[in-house]
Amino acid sequence: MGKFPVIVFDFETTGLSPGRGDRAIEIGAVLLQDGQIIDRFQSLMNPGIPVSPFIQGLTGISNAMVRRAPRCAEVMTAFADFIGQHPLVAHNATFDARFLDAELARIDRIRTNEMACTLLTARRIYPHISSHKLEALIRYKKLHSEGVFHRAAADAEMTARLWVAMIEDVKKLAGLSELSLEAIQKLCRISKARAQSLFTQEHGL
């Protein structure tokens, strides 16, 4: 695991699209350094709009729970302070980045942090597996799980474990002792075929 600290985070939301009015209802994050979780952030938040029965069923987060929670602005202000300028990591990062940027815009803050994506990385280094969902990757790498999915803190922590495991795999296969975020981002940008020849055929991963 690289020496540089990264924030691994996950949102639960009212739906798929902030552009359609969907909002964040929970944020979970961990601060990783040297492969260890050294800090955590978790909070439900009240978006001021109803949580649909579908999302309540998916996440277990009810309207009563978000009504009791602090407003999004309050939570996102604290979260913005928590992430600082650390690089960010999320599973399907474009999804979480859209909600992060939308919620930050509502409190007049702008994200400048770089981001890496465990989904894109996993598709590159494990191209042979049938699913790259977070749950499937946790099972594939035999990583510890409490069996809780679709809650922000649990998903952020599992994403962090996955990130650490993938960094170790890439380092091993590439013969490197350290791996920068930039190197991971580059890996995501190379073609699947090239990644396959790098990591599957030559190294038997």
Place this chain on the structure above:
DNA sequence: TGCCAGGCCCTCTTTAGGGCCTT
């Protein structure tokens, strides 16, 4: 009214379509 995300990436592609992944 009815519909409604967006980005990545593969492929029987690029003058496009569809699956995966996130909630």
